[in-house]
Amino acid sequence: AQSVTQPDARVTVSEGASLQLRCKYSYSGTPYLFWYVQYPRQGLQLLLKYYSGDPVVQGVNGFEAEFIKSNSSFHLRKASVHWSDSAVYFCAVSASSGSWQLIFGSGTQLTVMP
């Protein structure tokens, strides 16, 4: 069965600093991987996705993530954060075959200090 671990429940960074939010997944096959962002009192919005090919995927608003199969990781990165990036970030995984279900991590609350 698939699972997703986001080890950092809360991350605080200063505006302009670089960012990495960690995500590790458990799945024996080839996963489909996603990062979603949730702003206060809103639904989830897709930041980026990985299906296959180049392991570094670009998303919206300068976010990117790298799929490292050997480490079962899909960490989210941004070179320079803005105060408006403050939100909750969810990593999710789905199987590429068989059971399709999308499994979410518990989320990381990002606070960007001005």
Next chain:
Amino acid sequence: EAAVTQSPRSKVAVTGGKVTLSCHQTNNHDYMYWYRQDTGHGLRLIHYSYVADSTEKGDIPDGYKASRPSQENFSLILELASLSQTAVYFCASSGDGYAEQFFGPGTRLTVL
């Protein structure tokens, strides 16, 4: 642009009462989902559907029913609401079971 709407956006219900949450999508997607989000937690799948007039159980279906009368509409029904069902509920749709999901704005349900 893909759109998933939910109604109501918030609701207060009494214990033992019946609650119906509605979801409408204009994405022409076959798959629709209902998730529950509790404070400080990720999303957990309650029910899903991949075709009209058919629903499937997710990870936490107990206490919930679902209805998919058409491709566009998907409802979540709490026949006997309980305090433990206080949460935010999200509806989502996708083109297939592996594709990205598009989420609605959520319904905040409080059961008193």
